[in-house]
Amino acid sequence: MAIDANSFIFLAGILLLVSILASSFTVRVGLPLLLVFLGIGMLAGEDGVGRLDFDNPNLAFFVGNLALAIILLDGGMQTKTSTFRVALWPSLSLATLGVVLTTASVGTFAAWLLDVKLIYGLLLGAIVGSTDAAAVFSLLRNSGVKLNERVGGTLEIESGANDPMAILLVVMLTGLLQSSEPLSVLAFLGQMGQQFAIGGALGVLGGKLLLMVLRRIPLVEGLHALLIIAFGLAMFSGINMIGGSGFLAVYLVGLTVGNGRIKQQEAISQVMDGLAWLAQAGMFLLLGLLVTPSSLLTHGWQAVAIAAFLIFVARPIAVILCLLPFDFRWPERVYISWVGLRGAVPIVLALYPVIAGLSNSELLFEITFTVVLISLLLQGSTVPQVARWLKIEVPPAPAPITSFSLINDADANRSLELYEFLVQADGVRIPSTILHNVPSETVSTPQLVSLIRNQQPMVVDAQTELKSGDRIWMLLHPGDVNDVAQIFSQKASSSFLLQNFFGEFAIRGDASLIDLAKVYGVPLDGIDESDTAAELLQRQLGKHLVVGDRVRFGNIRLTIRQMNGGEIEVIGLKLQNN
Template identity: 45%
Template sequence: MAIEQIYQQIFGAALLALLCVVASVLTRRIGAPILLVFLLLGMVAGEEGLGGIRFDDAVLAFLFGNVALAIIIFDGGLGTRKDTFRVSLKPALSLATLGVIVTAAITGFAAHIILNLSWQEGLLVGAIVGSTDAAAVFGLLRNAGLELKERTSATLEIESGSNDPMAIFLTITLVHILQISSDINQGWTIVSELLRQMGLGLGIGFAGGHLLAHMLRHLALPSALYPLLALAGGITLFGLATIWEGSGFLAIFIAGVIVGNTPHPYSNDLHRFHDGIAWLSQIGMFLMLGLLVTPSHLIPITVPAVAIAFVLIFIARPVAVMISLLPFHFPWREQIFIGWCGLRGAVPIILALFPSLAGVANTQTYFELVFFVVLISLVLQGWTIAPMARWLQIELPPTVKEPEYLHLTIKHEQDKELLIYPVLADSRVVGSTVDRIPVAEGSEVVAVIRRGVLLNKMHQAQLICDDQVMILATSNARSALGRLFAPAAHTPLLESDQFFGEFVLRPEANVVDVAEAYGFIVSSSLADITIEQYLTHHFHGKPVVGDQVKLGLVTLIVREFEGGRIVSVGLKLRSPE
């Protein structure tokens, strides 16, 4: 290859990446799924598009796709907070295991009928398209400015990192079955493959994650190398698990969760770096997949692909969600939304390369069919997720955004950090004296800077706009301080009142007292029940902000939830029926 061609390829790749980044601004305005734009740009640059680039190296695509997926899943693990497990761990794992199996079975049966494939080949198609891309869902919701109940958002978040291993396991297992000439040991093949994939993935993820977190806390490195240590360590665990024929994606997700929830000096740098590298991985992966497909080859399979996509979106995913969430008593609106959030992304397209690399028959059909199904999913579901959330009325009023602040780590003090917050004109601390700032136990205000000068008698001075407040804080106090120094919400108070109600109740208020105050009668069995107990019982011990229940002539809404307890309840008056 000539040197000029190499430079041209570097220029072309950089230009495509630049176009993807710039296109994200446009997609945010029109509500289009950003991953669809990346995919279409790759197709435009491909051999039948304006770029005329010919790319058909399935091995290279598989290699790059696996590394990119591992990085994206690791970043998802880093961003998964352990407190979200309270309401969503079990339902998310049910969706990620049973849900994927049910989706694969129903879609596989449809592929068996529509394409006249054997049952093994039909199930292989179902397994390939079995996992969702909830990361794309959250990108769309963030772009639309939507906030969901914690029960819904956390379930989708955890599912996004844990359902890929099950789809990969099913795909690899079915590829192995198609390569076996005898049917005698197929049942044992499935069981042994499941035990090996899940067992090794869990073991390597937990052990490696704790080892990596220990290294990040105790190794003395230049600050710029800590994010690279985490990335290299995560990819190493992924590679080790796959070499031992375990689930590398499960291993790297668990390692990411452990590292992300372990306090260490450079956690902010770690998250920012991996957010950026995950975006770069998504851009590169979808551009590559767009280059890999030949658009003219999609035309002959349009009808069967649309039929299979219809079964997947409108039958398989909703049924899988209903069955998987049955024991967890999810409200029906949230079940419908989670069912609609079965957005397909990069994983099915990468999995469609497995049969080709294994030498299984009909490989081109698998790839083109799956690519078309993903395209339909991105267009149909990706473009309608935000309107669906509004239609189902499961969004919450926007919360106050955390203010920008400076973060300084303290060497050899893993649980302490120095935070510098600006005093904004409409924040809660304006006009307060330092000794009245409600900082958490173990934290203290150490300095106030005003117009570049350190205040000597800061405890008696009232804070004014543009002051800089320096706080020595514990690692778990950051969220509370963020709410304290945050600017007032930009949305009208009326919007919040319309959702949470006109009045605020204490959670320890008695249900009977509330009924008497608002002129209705409740059952005598509620005589000694508080509002908090009533709501907690109604939502099976796991209420979240935004949950609401009708009681006589009023509606009770969970307004604030902290430390595992309801701390504020909204009350909305209802018209007498």
């Protein structure tokens, strides 16, 4: 039934409004927000209360790709390049070899279970073979759990980088089903190399060009985010047209811009987050409308079996094999395996065979949709619980709540930013070095700008005691932020999680190991005079260390508490019961 423009806009607004309002309920019960948008779309569809008959896979495919480009752009902007130090190669291993292994195992199992040709099974395996960026970014950042940098970085980079491999496999297998030509391994490898090379190189170059434009061309406040979106979408489609991976390129554009120093960073981030949420909501609502829920029951038990095989067999095997060369603890590997979330990407990929008009395409789409539902319900709703069960949760580091860039420079010591900190403990005093600092042309130490209490500015002197809820505005170099944030955060001794995780005491990374051994009664065998606590951690855990890594040293436990680049600065010390 055709509807006019006003009716369409009204229905779209109502669906989006209901989805957003329902999201508050899902937060309380621990369900993924994306599941709400998908569910509202299904309820509004032809089998639901809305009775809307939507059957346009081409439109859904277009909207899905558009939304995924925006989501990847925003995800790249929120990923810190520091995570590449410990997560780049494991992520690339999972994004390439991991997708191939998942495709092969799920494909073989599905072909046997569904009694179809192996190539159809492999096509299904390729469709569900990649994790979903929208689901992973959303759940990791809204679950309330802080993961160590190695695990969180691996999951985020993998989800942003594995789409090219999955798309390449789906396109190749769909093409094979449409023609009688045999598979050429060399042609496949060549196309894969082309996709990654063009998408990777042009994505980085495009990000640097966009960063230069943002720094040098004055724009009205609200246009910066729109410029980034427009540039990202142009890069996405343009690189796709010349044979590269637009998904990889747009992620790298976001990564480059997000880690650059621009004055409008905070305002841009807020607008980009809103646009990314709109893209996710619209995409999942449309995909929910596209499916006919009653048709999912036709092959319901087979879809459940394939989802179970993917979650409990295929993904764990792929993760274990891909992470063998890297220094991951077993709880970390189990968690990475569990957070292999499927979302919009598999559903969009399942539209390839539908649009191509392949036989069994409806079967592939329905099974894919069911697999995604099960993944979001089972895995998505247990992200924080499994992290706590496996004991890989890390207490969040103190951080400012707002920042504004005033002076941009490649050298962090010459850049200057205005930060807002929330005071989290009563009785804290501002250090005299900050309080009595006189503003000058060159800021060498942190400068106090203002203290806000109960929405009113306060006069600050040496006797002023801060109260929980106060807001402090400081002028700082970016390199001083972590140290200043510690001043206004809740003291470690009053936080059970901090004390239980890091320990009762803090020592420097260069603390003498032999002195520690003497104080705590640890045998001195094999300890040299020059050995330090940081060297012990590096020797036992490898090169790529992150906050939260720990070792046992006699009757004490040493946990990395603060790092600067790849150097260990502060270590937590906790006495252990023998």
